[in-house]
Amino acid sequence: MAGLSFGLFGTTFAQQLKYTAGNNSWNPDSLGNHRVVVTFNGTGNVARVVIPWRRRDENPEAKRIIIQDAKTKGKINNTKTLSINREQGDLVFEPTSGKGEYYIYYLPYKNEGRSNYPKGVYLQPEETASANWSQAIPANLKPNATVKEIEAVDTFNSYFPMEVIATDAEMKALLLKHPGAGYLLFPEDREFPIKMTDDLPQRWIQKGPSQSFKGQADKGEYYAFQLGVYALKALNDVKITFSDLKTADGKVIPSSQTSCINTTGTTYDAHPFTNQVNVEEGKIQALWCGIDVPQQAQPGNYQGIVTIKPQGMPAMPVRVYLTVTPKLAVNGGANEPWKQTRLKWLNSTLAQDNAVIAPYTPLVLKDSVISLLGRKVGISKDGFPAQIQTFFTPEMTEMTDKPRNLLTEPIHFHFINAADGKDLKWQNQGWKVQSQDAGKITWNAMNTAPGLQMEVKAAMEFDGYMEFTVKVTATDEVKLKDVTMHIPFETTVAKYMMGLNQKGGLRPEKIDWKWDVKNKNQDGAWVGDVNAGLQFTLRDEHYIRPLNTNFYLQKPLLLPTSWGNDNKGGITIGLKGKSILANAYTGERTMHKGDVLYYNFHLIVTPFHKLNTDFQWSTRFFHKYENLDSIKATGATVVNIHHGNEINPWINYPFIEWKKMKDYIDAAHSKGLKVKIYNTVRELSNHAWETFPLRSLGHEVYSPGKGGGFSWLQEHIGKDYIAAWFVPEDKDAAIINSGMNRWHNYYVEGMNWLVQQVGIDGIYLDDVAFDRVTMKRIKRVLTKDGHPGIIDLHSANQYNKSDGFINSGMLYMEHFPYLNRLWFGEYFDYEHNAPDFFLTEVSGIPFGLMGEMLQDGGNPWRGMVYGMTNRMPWSDNADPRPIWKVWDDFGMQGTKMVGYWVDNNPVKTDNPLVPATIYRKDGAVLVSLASWAPEDTNIHLSIDWKALGIDPSRATITAPDVRNFQQGQVFGKDAAIPVSKGKGWMLIIR
Structure with a gap:
């Protein structure tokens, strides 16, 4: 063994191996996604092959090799690894069928964990060769098997061409050709997305760096292309600018039609987006550019310049040649997403107008009251809600002229002086409308107190959502014992609650909650009744929406500097005087002159609209x-x-x-x-055409993470992502979206x-x-x-x-x-x-x-x-079909739902643990009963026949026969109705 030669012929790396797809001709879950097909033409029982596989994965020597006889599909146990690195593998094996083909699988894995959240684990090397065979390997054995092709299980798993790495020798040769360069540019067609950031692909070695690019687009097409930046030194603030594109006879596509998604664009909420691109030394950055060719553009050959300029380094121009065809693209090319035409969508402002959406109605401002569908909000001089009213009936099926007040007094702040424990007295100048349209009203207010200034910017939208930005600036040093915001609810309104460590249900007598953002996605609560309620959430200017659905702990809430106050803050809810007071407190703090804190909060007034039971x-x-x-x-x-x-x-x-x-x-x-x-x-399939353009945006679209998950993600995404839902049958592996x-x-x-x-x-x-x-x-x-x-x-x-x-x-x-x-x-x-x-x-x-x-x-x-x-x-x-049949037979369309929560429900039971909801129409009512009693029980109905409009002397109470729900029978009007534990009845009264 010591006499074996590990060298490769000097021309080996220059040769382009054949890369093919195996059309799913083997099971990747046992053998992996990649194999080398080798041909043995020698004699004897030892084959040696040197494979220039150019692998992008790290530490290939720590991963198992499985060699299989192509003829018998049997695993070959007599194998030896002479050397393995990312560039090549030098292997010997027993050619069990003599001359012919053999398969070498080089990334076998097994999936551990849940089937929909797999943990792909690559198998470690194993020693399976017999001692006799190993000892009989000839010394100085030269390669006697050749590589026919490298095969991926299918096209989607292939590494070719953008993930076939350049060798060290090729990299050194490249650098020798460009001494002193700070960076190199590799323009690349949209057909070949740049996928690696740590390795240059062999394709670029073969092509070489370039400062020109040619492409072809249809009229109206969004034409995408890439500029690969290879940083030989660390690059900071890489700028990219575009000239007009012009033809020889003066036709022009203006520079305003060209952009780079990595540097500029439009945020999801219609603000200008800018991003500073930095590239670490030795890394590759793909800059995805797009030319939005006008529909009216004249066909022809256009030329222009794209200029790359890192901070403090020479600019490098790239000449772009674009041929515009006479053909008009359909939907801007969006019907052909493999061309990356939809990257234009990343900067869309579609449907950003604030047009009112049905069934909502335009906002109406009269004096200091804003009216919207089923609700009104009055505004105090300080800019905060003075009163909130709803106009929905308890049944939630109609609206009424009679308001229900949510508050006993206006929502307000207390800034408590540490010296004397007294409230600072605020002076206000009244609130002023800043903008008003059918869908949104915004207003400002300025309030002042000794040593403090409070600037309120507020907005209300047509659906009942209110946003308050409360900027408090210290005009002098102020020591505060506490800062609190009070939401004083009417006691009858504050019946139910959810949030702040409480499951939804009846509001507890006392809530005493503290911030715990590392573990809990909690920053507010909903308090209310069925037909009147309010959600409040507390935030500051640094709020970022956290991840949800199993991933909160990987990107939790940020503790608001104002409300959280180094975990001194919290919320209490309980009876105080004539109200149920939600008291958001912050604890003591000192504000120095010039300090700014944001006590932002959001309110949502519920309900949003009446029930659409017919739907x-x-x-x-x-x-x-x-x-x-x-x-x-x-x-x-x-x-x-x-x-x-x-x-x-x-x-x-x-x-x-x-x-x-x-x-x-x-x-x-x-x-x-x-x-x-x-x-x-929430997550995006790895089959998205835009996967690698989105990866070029850093963490904008994909959340940072520890990687792992299904094999495809590990082999092609590499690292720094969160693996999400996986569908084993389709090999569909999703990646978690970063948020907004x-x-x-x-x-x-x-x-x-x-x-x-x-x-x-x-x-x-x-x-x-x-x-x-x-x-x-x-x-x-x-x-x-x-x-x-x-x-x-x-x-x-x-x-x-x-x-x-x-x-x-x-x-x-x-x-x-x-x-x-x-x-x-x-x-x-x-x-x-x-x-x-x-x-x-x-x-x-x-x-x-x-x-x-x-x-x-x-x-x-x-x-x-x-x-x-x-x-x-x-x-x-x-x-559900048996219940659907009852609905159809009874004629539920047009009925009025009256829930057990409605005080004047005409049908009640004598057991509060067996509530009744009715669905009534002229001359008939469907009564639904369900038991929460701890055991089987009997109930009696209490019926307001007059309210139902039914003559009790002629009325019948029938339980229709409903499969898997109840056996049909008739009950007397005063009969005891047996109700099994956890079950109930549907009764029809006519």
Whole structure:
């Protein structure tokens, strides 16, 4: 063995190996995604091959090699590794079938952990060769097997050409050709996204650096290309500028039509975006540029200059030659996303107008009162709410002229002097409207106190959302014992609560909460009743939306400097005088002259609108991709297409099989069915065409993380990401989105394209990682041109450690104004929680919404008290069709829902643990009973026959026969009705 030669022939690295795709001809879960096909033409029982594989993975010597006989597919145990590094592998093995082909698999792995969150672990080297075979290996054996090709299991897994690394020798030769250069440029076609940041691809060695680039685009096309910057020294603040593109005869594409997504753009909330690009020494940075060719551009050959200029270093011009064809691109080329045409969408301002969205009405300002759908807000001279009123009936099915006041006195601050314990006296100049339109009103107020100035900037939107930026500046040194904000609720309004470590339900007598952002995604609460409530959240100028759905701990809340005050702050809620006082306190602090603190807060007034019960009865979701005739036969009216199927295979990227999706939707429409699709932002499939352009943006779109996960991510993304949901059947591996970023602009454009080009009728949101700005834009594009724009939101219960103990309702309340239904969801316990939990955390009713159940099929008896069933075909033992049949037979359309929470409900029971909700119409009422009693019980009905408009002498009480729900029977008007533990009845009174 000591006599073996490890050298390679000098010409080996210059040769271009053949790279092919194996068309899934082996199982990657046992052998890995890559193999070398070698041909043995020698004699004897020892083959030696030197493989110039140019691997991008680190530490290849620590990963197993599996050699297989191509003829028998049997594993060869007699193998030896002579040397392995990233550039080459030198191996010997026993050619068990003599001359012929052999397969060398070099990245075998196994998946550990949950199937949908796998941990790909690469197998370590193993010694399987027999001692006799090893000892018989000839000394000085020269390579007697050759590499035929390097094969990936499929095209998607291939490393060629942009992940085939240059060798050290090639790198040294490159540097010798460019002595003293601070950086080199490698223009690259959009067809070959730059994927590596630590290695130059062999392709660039073969091409060499360049200061020119040629491309071809159609009229109206967004033409994307790359400039690869290789930093030989650290580069700071790399600037990129563009000249006009001109033809020889004077035609011009102005420089304003060209941009670089890495340096400039538009934020998701329509502000200018700028980014400083720095490149570490030895690293590669892809600069993705785009030429937005005007539709009216004249065909021809255009030339222009793109100039790269790092700070303190020479500028380097790149001459761009662009041929514009006579062809007009469809949708700016968006129908061909493999051309990276949709990178333009990253800077979209589509649907950013603040147009009012149905069913909401324009804001009306009269004197100091702002009116909106079902609500009014009065403003005090200091700029804060003086009173908040709602005008919804307790049934939530109508609006009334009689207001319900939420507050006993205005919302206000106390700044308490440390010296004497007294409040500082504030002087105010009144509030002034800064802007006013149908969808939004903004105002300012200036307040002063000894040593302090308070500048209030506030806004109210048509859905009941209010934002207050409260900037407090010290005009002198001020020592404060405490700073508090008081929200004094009417005692009758403050019936329920969720947030601040409380599950949704009846408000506890006393809340004493402290900030704990490292562990808890909590910064406020919702307090209210069914027809009147208020969510408040406390923030400062540094607020960044944290990650959610299992990832909160990896990007938690930032403690507000003002409210948190080094964890001295907190919130108490309890009875004080005639109000239930929410008291946000900060503790003592000293403000020096010139210090600034932001005591920002948001308010959302609930409910948003009245209940649309008819939509609940008539709109029935079938949550599976299936045969349309079969779906229609169930009575469902809307098909929800999840990801992981042939028309929507990739999570949150429904653009690849869109033609199949369109065919399916067209067929559904012909049968009277609507189709919604799964599409959100929280994570993004690795199959997205834009994966590597987005990676070039650093952490703007993808969150930083420890990497790992499915093998593809480790082999092609490399590191610094968070692996998310994985679909084993499709090998679809998602990456976590970083939060609020320009991908939301792309998302809005993508949804618009899906509505206009594919015909989707809405979306199914599986948790949400964007804020209300994006939600409003989505609702606008979904409902554009009369499209239905149905949105239903699913959430797993996020009140747990991984999610930061946040109530799903608290987390997503800002989105509720634009939803049509809730589906809350996995880990919601429908068996061991009280009715008030159902009402506040599951049903959606206090917000003007209705919902459905999921976990274990839900509890159908309890669900019906809130007008809920489960969803087809989610659970075989909780099929909603028998209940749907009752709805249809009774005629639920047009009925008025009166919940057990309504004091004057005409039908009550004599047991508060068995509440009754009714659905009434002329001459008949459907009564839904459900038990939360700890054991089987009997109840009696108390019926206000006059209120029902039914003659008791002629009335009957019938329990229809409902499969898996109840056996049909008739009850006397005064009869004891037996109710089993955890169950209930549907009774029809006529």
